Amino acid sequence: MPLLEVIHVSKTFGGLRALDGVNLSVERGETFGLIGPNGAGKTTLFNVISGFLQADEGQVRFHGHDLVGLRPHQICRRGVARTFQLVQPFSDMTVLDNVAAACLFGRHRIASIQGARERARHLLELVRLDAKASVPAGSLTLSERKRLEIVRALATGPDLLLLDEVMAGLTPAEGQEMGATIRHMQAEFHLTLLIIEHNVRLVTGLSHRMAVLNHGSMIAEGEPTEVVRHPEVIKAYLGERRSRGA
Ligand SMILES: Nc1ncnc2c1ncn2[C@@H]1O[C@H](COP(=O)(O)OP(=O)(O)O)[C@@H](O)[C@H]1O
Numbered sequence: 186m187p188l189l190e191v192i193h194v195s196k197t198f199g200g201l202r203a204l205d206g207v208n209l210s211v212e213r214g215e216t217f218g219l220i221g222p223n224g225a226g227k228t229t230l231f232n233v234i235s236g237f238l239q240a241d242e243g244q245v246r247f248h249g250h251d252l253v254g255l256r257p258h259q260i261c262r263r264g265v266a267r268t269f270q271l272v273q274p275f276s277d278m279t280v281l282d283n284v285a286a287a288c289l290f291g292r293h294r295i296a297s298i299q300g301a302r303e304r305a306r307h308l309l310e311l312v313r314l315d316a317k318a319s320v321p322a323g324s325l326t327l328s329e330r331k332r333l334e335i336v337r338a339l340a341t342g343p344d345l346l347l348l349d350e351v352m353a354g355l356t357p358a359e360g361q362e363m364g365a366t367i368r369h370m371q372a373e374f375h376l377t378l379l380i381i382e383h384n385v386r387l388v389t390g391l392s393h394r395m396a397v398l399n400h401g402s403m404i405a406e407g408e409p410t411e412v413v414r415h416p417e418v419i420k421a422y423l424g425e426r427r428s429r430g431a
């Protein structure tokens with residue numbers, strides 16, 4: 186049984202069909218990359234999986250159980266965590282307490298603030314943010330905020346982690362470093378990852394399988410190096426560049 190199954194999911198905003206009968210299946214332990222031009226529906230799919238939006242049609246199954254109709258916190262407690270494309274930490278709280286709060290909220294039911302802070306410290310070391318533990322989250326750089334966002338999701342104890350463009354806006358060196366962190370995290374926590382990423386090269390290097398969303402429909406799926414060579418994929422990306430005048 187796949188860990189995550191998205192079955193014929195559609196979502197319409199007014200007249201716009203953001204998701205149009207999307208199917209996706211992710212196996213346990215897999216890193217699955219989801220790419221596609223701006224506005225393709227990638228974040229909408231994450232919103233549906235994590236319960237922030239209700240699908241108009243279709244099913245989402247996790248561990249074989251239907252997630253449709255559950256609230257985001259219920260889905261989180263079942264083991265699905267996500268990051269947001271626009272990172273939104275509690276800016277006035279310290280980095281440590283941002284993570285500790287997620288530890289308290291998550292599945293492990295850590296009962297004390299002290300226990301949560303201990304766990305948070307360990308997690309911050311993992312993403313090399315331990316030196317920043319006591320500064321307010323609002324003072325972090327973009328790269329640091331992205332790492333905090335990941336670690337807050339990780340702190341809830343997920344089986345499946347959804348990463349939404351965590352490498353966007355990073356320098357090439359920071360992007361490489363983020364890739365290494367993601368690999369390291371997956372190994373330590375036996376995570377299954379679904380990664381939305383604009384940087385096709387980085388996500389190709391991380392993923393076991395990949396799929397491409399365009400105008401709400403999957404246009405290709407399979408082995409990463411084959412997917413990026415698919416003629417429809419090349420057309421979708423070139424079309425986007427042309428429309429931006431690049
Ligand atoms: N809450 C919303 N209300 C109305 N339109 C939305 C909403 N969320 C996304 N959209 C629209 O749906 C389409 C897909 O958006 P999105 O899923 O954010 O794409 P991607 O993440 O692939 O760039 C876009 O045209 C976007 O403007």
Ligand SMILES: [Mg+2]
Binds near residue numbers: 227228229270
């Ligand atoms: Mg998006």
